[in-house]
Amino acid sequence: xxxxxxxxxxxxxxxxxxxxxxxxxxxxxxxxxxxxxxxxxxxxxxxxxxxxxxxxxxxxxxxxxxxxxxxxxxxxxxxxxxxxxxxxxxxxxxxxxxxxxxxxxxxxxxxxxxxxxxxxxxxxxxxxxxxxxxxxxxxxxxxxxxxxxxxxxxxxxxxxxxxxxxxxxxxxxxxxxxxxxxxxxxxxxxxxxxxxxxxxxxxxxxxxxxxxxxxxxxxxxxxxxxxxxxxxxxxxxxxxxxxxxxxxxxxxxxxxxxxxxxxxxxxxxxxxxxxxxxxxxxxxxxxxxxxxxxxxxxxxxxxxxxxxxxxxxxxxxxxxxxxxxxxxxxxxxxxxxxxxxxxxxxxxxxxxxxxxxxxxxxxxxxxxxxxxxxxxxxxxxxxxxxxxxxxxxxxxxxxxxxxxxxxxxxxxxxxxxxxxxxxxxxxxxxxxxxxxxxxx
Amino acid sequence: xxxxxxxxxxxxxxxxxxxxxxxxxxxxxxxxxxxxxxxxxxxxxxxxxxxxxxxxxxxxxxxxxxxxxxxxxxxxxxxxxxxxxxxxxxxxxxxxxxxxxxxxxxxxxxxxxxxxxxxxxxxxxxxxxxxxxxxxxxxxxxxxxxxxxxxxxxxxxxxxxxxxxxxxxxxxxxx
Numbered sequence: 001x002x003x004x005x006x007x008x009x010x011x012x013x014x015x016x017x018x019x020x021x022x023x024x025x026x027x028x029x030x031x032x033x034x035x036x037x038x039x040x041x042x043x044x045x046x047x048x049x050x051x052x053x054x055x056x057x058x059x060x061x062x063x064x065x066x067x068x069x070x071x072x073x074x075x076x077x078x079x080x081x082x083x084x085x086x087x088x089x090x091x092x093x094x095x096x097x098x099x100x101x102x103x104x105x106x107x108x109x110x111x112x113x114x115x116x117x118x119x120x121x122x123x124x125x126x127x128x129x130x131x132x133x134x135x136x137x138x139x140x141x142x143x144x145x146x147x148x149x150x151x152x153x154x155x156x157x158x159x160x161x162x163x164x165x166x167x168x169x170x171x172x173x174x175x176x177x178x179x180x181x182x183x184x185x186x187x188x189x190x191x192x193x194x195x196x197x198x199x200x201x202x203x204x205x206x207x208x209x210x211x212x213x214x215x216x217x218x219x220x221x222x223x224x225x226x227x228x229x230x231x232x233x234x235x236x237x238x239x240x241x242x243x244x245x246x247x248x249x250x251x252x253x254x255x256x257x258x259x260x261x262x263x264x265x266x267x268x269x270x271x272x273x274x275x276x277x278x279x280x281x282x283x284x285x286x287x288x289x290x291x292x293x294x295x296x297x298x299x300x301x302x303x304x305x306x307x308x309x310x311x312x313x314x315x316x317x318x319x320x321x322x323x324x325x326x327x328x329x330x331x332x333x334x335x336x337x338x339x340x341x342x343x344x345x346x347x348x349x350x351x352x353x354x355x356x357x358x359x360x361x362x363x364x365x366x367x368x369x370x371x372x373x374x375x376x377x378x379x380x381x382x383x384x385x386x387x388x389x390x391x392x393x394x395x396x397x398x399x400x401x402x403x404x405x406x407x408x409x410x411x412x413x414x415x416x417x418x419x420x421x422x423x424x425x426x427x428x429x430x431x432x433x434x435x436x437x438x439x440x
Numbered sequence: 441x442x443x444x445x446x447x448x449x450x451x452x453x454x455x456x457x458x459x460x461x462x463x464x465x466x467x468x469x470x471x472x473x474x475x476x477x478x479x480x481x482x483x484x485x486x487x488x489x490x491x492x493x494x495x496x497x498x499x500x501x502x503x504x505x506x507x508x509x510x511x512x513x514x515x516x517x518x519x520x521x522x523x524x525x526x527x528x529x530x531x532x533x534x535x536x537x538x539x540x541x542x543x544x545x546x547x548x549x550x551x552x553x554x555x556x557x558x559x560x561x562x563x564x565x566x567x568x569x570x571x572x573x574x575x576x577x578x579x580x581x582x583x584x585x586x587x588x589x590x591x592x593x594x595x596x597x598x599x600x601x602x603x604x605x606x607x608x609x610x611x612x613x614x615x
Contacts, residue, residue: 219557301610417536
């Protein structure tokens, strides 16, 4: 069989151009593919013919010791975060999640993105204290043990750096994987104490409109948050995916503000002070206040707006010839639940609705899936998400019209030309199956 | 029944359910604002919580040369690789225009970040006079204050920054 051979047509009609199939094709409709197998299309596309089976060495001996804490297989060594500061120079450091190598919705804690502006503090949890003071009836300190006795809640939640996807501000498509473009977002199950519970414990003065949260890191990094968010769904998170927080994600406790800019979710939280005004800390006054075209300046851009991107297939993969593939990716919105994801294989000319892998949680990743039969011709894959607030992910043209782009190509994912980028991502696939980041 | 108990009983009748819900676990330890002082460093835009002390650009220059220039560059320009300059023109006509101190809406942000976070490898080792002096020196390098201006708890919040009043709140309904 040559790589260019056309596949037999499936009995199910395409829902959109370039071979997008009905999203229900995978749910109990295996007959389509069984039919294709009967027509001779079931043979592997990567090897000419199967070899006779035999026992491999690992099937003929007792295996390795069962360890107290599991590590991934030695064959998965490439599934790691990419680092911005591997030599630990005196500056900030980023580690990005390898989305193109992961599936599902939960980011393994060891692969959760992490940005540290002055390294990882080595915090003794016995000595760590959280103090809540300012415009309160009774200032109090809480140990980890104290907090562990309060009623807890568990929720799914994405965390995204305000600078995630910033290479897409480039006027030319930055060539990188989903990890390089979008690796500063991850999704976890968080367990902790609602901030409203602790606010009730200290008693808020009605004059308290803001609170600042401060970390125990060497910068004492702090951000201002409206009390409204604190009373709504903010949490002091103590657990990440069932275990204690990773040091890079705020051990032993962090502020979690579902759907809000990552930097506001203060790690290593040691102090919360109730205020009648925002503190205008360094990060809110500079880094996370953006320049908008027309010399406009924005502040308090708390929300991580509706976004999606395809992880499979994407840059770093290549297609091994025509035939069936599942397109899948993640969608999320700081506003609430994702309600719909559409996928295009023809650069946005036609769209088919993807299946959402439930349950769909608010302010959390949802995995979307779309069956696809590639005919071997060049295509451009895109995904576009809608949320329950009625917001739709903008096309790149729509986004650039209001938020602008750089005048020169962005050369590095560390450049951060601006913040809060959320347009559609396009992956261009050529007839050889090679994938590039394109604008379409 | 005493008057006090009568009032309590009436309150319980009126708010029975919510009173029960408002009962808190009562964990954690009480602490006084005085005991929090070593951490209570934040300075607000209106000058709240600025400490006593003062400083001038002239006083700040030698401290800057000794403790800051190694990363941020001589006179706030030409910083070491990976570090940002502290001096730049307040010109924000491109979405990726460089933001330095001249970008901040309030001068208190500069004082706060020096006092809480700097010097990077030895944070919180400067005294308050040194922080005022460094703030004054960096603001004067940006030509935001004069070379002989004195910064203290009264004058710092009054410094007129080039971008003062220009920032638009992105999502007002979330505040």
